[in-house]
Amino acid sequence: MSIFIGILEEGLIYAILALGVYITYKILDFPDLSVDGTFPMGAALTAMLISKDASPILTLFLSFGAGAAAGCLTGFIHVKLRVRDLLSGIIMMTALYSVNLRIAGKKANLPIFTKETIFDNGFFDQTIPEGLKPFLSVLVLLVIVAICKVLLDLYLNTRSGYLLRAVGDNETLVTSLAKDKGMVKLIGLAIANGFVALAGSVYCQQKGFFEISTGTGAIVIGLANVIIGMKLFKNLRFLGAGAKKEEGSEKKSYGLKATTAVILGSLVYRSCVAFAIALGMEASDLKLVTAVLFLLILVIGGQKGKKVAGHA
Amino acid sequence: MLELDHIEKFYNAGTVHEMCMFHDFSMKIGDGEFVSVVGSNGSGKTSLLNLICGSIPLDAGTIRMNGKDITHMSEFRRQRQIGRVYQNPAMGTCPSMTILENMSLADNKGKSFNLRRGTDKKRIDFYREQLRSLGLGLEDKLHVKVGVLSGGQRQAMALLMSTMTKIEFLILDEHTAALDPKTAEIIMELTGKLVREKGLTSIMVTHNLRYAVEYGNRLVMMHQGHAIMDVAGEEKAAVRTKDILDKFNEISIECGN
Numbered sequence: 001m002s003i004f005i006g007i008l009e010e011g012l013i014y015a016i017l018a019l020g021v022y023i024t025y026k027i028l029d030f031p032d033l034s035v036d037g038t039f040p041m042g043a044a045l046t047a048m049l050i051s052k053d054a055s056p057i058l059t060l061f062l063s064f065g066a067g068a069a070a071g072c073l074t075g076f077i078h079v080k081l082r083v084r085d086l087l088s089g090i091i092m093m094t095a096l097y098s099v100n101l102r103i104a105g106k107k108a109n110l111p112i113f114t115k116e117t118i119f120d121n122g123f124f125d126q127t128i129p130e131g132l133k134p135f136l137s138v139l140v141l142l143v144i145v146a147i148c149k150v151l152l153d154l155y156l157n158t159r160s161g162y163l164l165r166a167v168g169d170n171e172t173l174v175t176s177l178a179k180d181k182g183m184v185k186l187i188g189l190a191i192a193n194g195f196v197a198l199a200g201s202v203y204c205q206q207k208g209f210f211e212i213s214t215g216t217g218a219i220v221i222g223l224a225n226v227i228i229g230m231k232l233f234k235n236l237r238f239l240g241a242g243a244k245k246e247e248g249s250e251k252k253s254y255g256l257k258a259t260t261a262v263i264l265g266s267l268v269y270r271s272c273v274a275f276a277i278a279l280g281m282e283a284s285d286l287k288l289v290t291a292v293l294f295l296l297i298l299v300i301g302g303q304k305g306k307k308v309a310g311h312a
Numbered sequence: 313m314l315e316l317d318h319i320e321k322f323y324n325a326g327t328v329h330e331m332c333m334f335h336d337f338s339m340k341i342g343d344g345e346f347v348s349v350v351g352s353n354g355s356g357k358t359s360l361l362n363l364i365c366g367s368i369p370l371d372a373g374t375i376r377m378n379g380k381d382i383t384h385m386s387e388f389r390r391q392r393q394i395g396r397v398y399q400n401p402a403m404g405t406c407p408s409m410t411i412l413e414n415m416s417l418a419d420n421k422g423k424s425f426n427l428r429r430g431t432d433k434k435r436i437d438f439y440r441e442q443l444r445s446l447g448l449g450l451e452d453k454l455h456v457k458v459g460v461l462s463g464g465q466r467q468a469m470a471l472l473m474s475t476m477t478k479i480e481f482l483i484l485d486e487h488t489a490a491l492d493p494k495t496a497e498i499i500m501e502l503t504g505k506l507v508r509e510k511g512l513t514s515i516m517v518t519h520n521l522r523y524a525v526e527y528g529n530r531l532v533m534m535h536q537g538h539a540i541m542d543v544a545g546e547e548k549a550a551v552r553t554k555d556i557l558d559k560f561n562e563i564s565i566e567c568g569n
């Protein structure tokens with residue numbers, strides 16, 4: 001049971017990260033490595049603020065903002081300074097490592113066990129019955145993930161969201177629409193890294209500490225979640241949706257929304273990792289498991305490293 | 313009104329591969345003109361369009377649009393007044409978005425891309441009407457992704473999308489070259505109709521001499537960065553494909569081929 005809850009908790013946290021990676025990797029077609037820096041950035045900022053007794057909810061918004069600012073910078077390096085996409089991410093990722101240490105007060109480890117977080121606070125102690133306590137984290141995470149997903153879905157259906165989808169699809173068209181494609185990419189990177197840093201903030205509050213190495217491999221986890229989600233669930237059709245299709249081609253007849261698919265992908269990936277650990281791998285092997293699983297997904301998923309290698 | 317004044321354009325400037333594309337090239341395109349541009353490969357047709365649209369920088373000279381100097385204006389800003397259709401049908405649409413979403417995108421050109429709904433429900437009937445005018449049955453496939461459409465269907469949409477909002481200039485870059493003869497015919501008829509109805513000033517680069525003769529009220533033949541033939545009005549109306557072919561052969565002989 002506790003393993004199951006653990007999978008849900010971690011899966012949901014990384015689902016927020018995956019929503020961000022979905023924007024850069026799938027929509028913008030931009031392999032954004034700054035994620036490895038913005039994820040711990042959210043965590044560092046949160047740990048620092050909470051250790052100074054800031055409101056846990058406020059840290060979520062501030063982390064999103066800080067991530068968005070870092071994303072803007074990656075975009076600026078790529079768009080205005082004309083550095084290629086992969087390198088812009090690497091530059092940001094490297095620079096953020098030091099920035100994160102500074103944010104955390106030059107400590108590689110900053111615990112906040114004794115402080116109030118969004119999971120553990122006086123309000124929940126009073127209102128939540130004892131029997132529900134084990135599921136509390138999952139419930140809080142479900143709410144956060146649901147809000148993120150709905151907001152992202154809504155955004156992608158605005159005019160600005162349409163333009164974001166267009167720029168990854170066909171840059172020329174964005175220019176034809178008299179819009180600056182560089183600016184659109186910048187906005188996309190900002191939103192994506194906002195989500196990533198938010199995930200970092202939630203991660204930090206759930207674990208109760210900030211640790212500088214949490215960012216290592218964040219992009220791999222994010223990509224794995226997105227690719228599993230898109231491969232396994234994107235084309236899944238429900239019976240209801242299938243029936244609608246028969247009525248006429250006018251009706252929308254899609255399977256799951258991409259954002260839902262990505263969240264499910266995140267849960268599946270976390271289960272795989274948990275399974276590998278249960279088979280006898282040790283916690284120190286986690287990154288190895290992460291990498292090998294990602295490789296398996298790429299090979300089995302028939303990606304043939306097309307996008308990844310194409311940019312590398 | 314579009315004016316190109318003493319344009320200089322070199323490719324690979326300063327290297328052994330330096331090539332002069334345009335030297336002291338000037339051209340004026342008046343309002344309501346529909347210019348067909350023909351010429352062999354490398355004669356400067358597409359470079360001309362790219363210079364006008366700002367896709368490539370020029371080395372000297374000025375470009376004016378309605379009297380305003382746009383020489384240093386960025387490509388995307390110029391597109392406000394310009395609609396452009398490319399040879400490759402994939403360039404004018406977004407494959408992973410639906411027909412409806414593509415139409416909405418085009419409809420928003422010139423407006424602010426803010427946080428309002430991407431598709432205005434009140435406009436759907438208008439989009440459907442526009443698509444029906446193509447006669448390709450696309451009006452019943454609003455929720456189909458454009459990526460599954462054929463090249464001809466996409467090009468028809470690209471043409472529709474590029475002329476949907478109020479523009480003044482239509483740039484057609486061999487826009488029928490990648491299509492089968494029958495579809496090309498449909499697209500050309502549609503082009504003629506749109507240009508007429510909306511009174512667009514148009515420049516069409518084509519390798520199809522028959523289209524160059526049948527459509528447009530001015531004909532320009534490019535050769536080595538110069539307009540070696542430039543006829544309009546009555547004179548243009550009298551031109552036959554054979555005349556153009558003769559001219560082509562003439563330059564080939566001059567070049568010693």
